Amino acid sequence: MYLRDCWYVAAWDREVGREPLARTFLGQPVVLYRREDGTPVALEDRCCHRNLPLSMGSVQGDNLQCGYHGLTFDPAGTCILVPGQSTIPPGARVRSFPVRERHRWIWIWMGDPARADETAIPDLFWNDGPDWRTTGDYHPVAAEYRLLTDIQLDATHVTYVHPDTLGSDAVQATPPEVERKDGRIAISRWLLGVEAPPIWKVAGGFAGPVDRWILATFVPPTGCIFDIGAAEAGTGAPEGDRSRGITNRTSHFSTPEGESSCHYFWLFARNYRLDDGDLDTRLHPGVHQTFREDVDAVEAQQRGIDARPGAVQIDVNADKPTIQARRLLASLIEGETAAYSASAAE
Numbered sequence: 001m002y003l004r005d006c007w008y009v010a011a012w013d014r015e016v017g018r019e020p021l022a023r024t025f026l027g028q029p030v031v032l033y034r035r036e037d038g039t040p041v042a043l044e045d046r047c048c049h050r051n052l053p054l055s056m057g058s059v060q061g062d063n064l065q066c067g068y069h070g071l072t073f074d075p076a077g078t079c080i081l082v083p084g085q086s087t088i089p090p091g092a093r094v095r096s097f098p099v100r101e102r103h104r105w106i107w108i109w110m111g112d113p114a115r116a117d118e119t120a121i122p123d124l125f126w127n128d129g130p131d132w133r134t135t136g137d138y139h140p141v142a143a144e145y146r147l148l149t150d151i152q153l154d155a156t157h158v159t160y161v162h163p164d165t166l167g168s169d170a171v172q173a174t175p176p177e178v179e180r181k182d183g184r185i186a187i188s189r190w191l192l193g194v195e196a197p198p199i200w201k202v203a204g205g206f207a208g209p210v211d212r213w214i215l216a217t218f219v220p221p222t223g224c225i226f227d228i229g230a231a232e233a234g235t236g237a238p239e240g241d242r243s244r245g246i247t248n249r250t251s252h253f254s255t256p257e258g259e260s261s262c263h264y265f266w267l268f269a270r271n272y273r274l275d276d277g278d279l280d281t282r283l284h285p286g287v288h289q290t291f292r293e294d295v296d297a298v299e300a301q302q303r304g305i306d307a308r309p310g311a312v313q314i315d316v317n318a319d320k321p322t323i324q325a326r327r328l329l330a331s332l333i334e335g336e337t338a339a340y341s342a343s344a345a346e
């Protein structure tokens with residue numbers, strides 16, 4: 001089950017151009033391309049004539065021409081040309097999905113187009129703000145999307161999954177504060193007077209103890225956004241003075257492809273040493289390694305789930321954030337399903 005009336009990330013801005021891009025979301029094949037003015041378009045990736053994927057066709061002006069018999073569809077999905085005849089058969093159309101380009105990503109609304117609310121796209125200002133330097137990636141993931149949410153929201157995994165970069169026993173020793181507010185869940189950890197993890201030593205050059213923060217926010221249905229960093233211990237970071245520290249923001253969004261696969265988009269941003277390209281060279285490989293390790297872990301989990309479907313899982317205290325996030329998502333899906341059933345019955 002998926003939440004439908006919401007924005008999902010469909011692609012990086014750089015992935016969508018004048019060549020059709022095929023991608024499946026929530027079990028539905030979609031084709032993405034750009035109009036001549038650069039505006040992104042998303043259509044059902046199935047020609048209404050004989051089912052060829054429209055992604056095998058070509059973009060003509062603002063329209064998409066099927067690669068089989070040349071039927072051509074405008075950005076609204078309406079067939080505007082049938083080669084060899086002057087009339088268009090009634091009903092010759094494909095579904096068109098609302099799309100928006102924001103914060104380096106193309107967002108798609110897979111639910112009722114009439115309910116597409118542009119203001120619901122989360123504010124990820126660090127993704128494309130002038131004061132931030134970024135890196136990021138896309139991974140097709142052979143695991144269901146909620147496993148990616150789980151791994152992001154449970155910081156205790158960094159000790160074991162990321163020993164070379166973010167790992168630290170101090171995370172286990174400090175349970176998070178978990179707060180549900182305004183339809184989101186905030187998960188906060190402050191680790192005071194601890195050794196900096198390897199990646200923050202590279203980024204901040206810390207030699208002594210640090211105050212370290214891991215501040216996560218779950219933005220349903222799949223968003224996990226972070227404010228993470230460290231400052232020299234005792235210099236006031238918990239009270240708001242980060243002048244002796246480094247602040248990083250990360251955005252992690254997954255989009256279900258099907259029941260046990262998803263698309264994973266992440267971006268890492270820093271707002272310090274912006275002109276230091278050499279720091280990119282030293283920092284970014286570890287960042288990419290870290291998020292690749294998450295993908296490896298959840299894909300291995302999915303294989304474990306598939307090998308023993310329905311096997312009992314044991315919960316521990318550290319699962320509190322992930323259990324709350326799953327509950328919130330489940331309640332949203334339940335509410336949406338009930339609303340759709342009610343309107344269908346009217």
Ligand code: FES
Binds near residue numbers: 066
């Ligand atoms: S299948 Fe697309 S035009 Fe015939």
Ligand SMILES: [Fe+2]
Binds near residue numbers: 151161162294
């Ligand atoms: Fe991780």
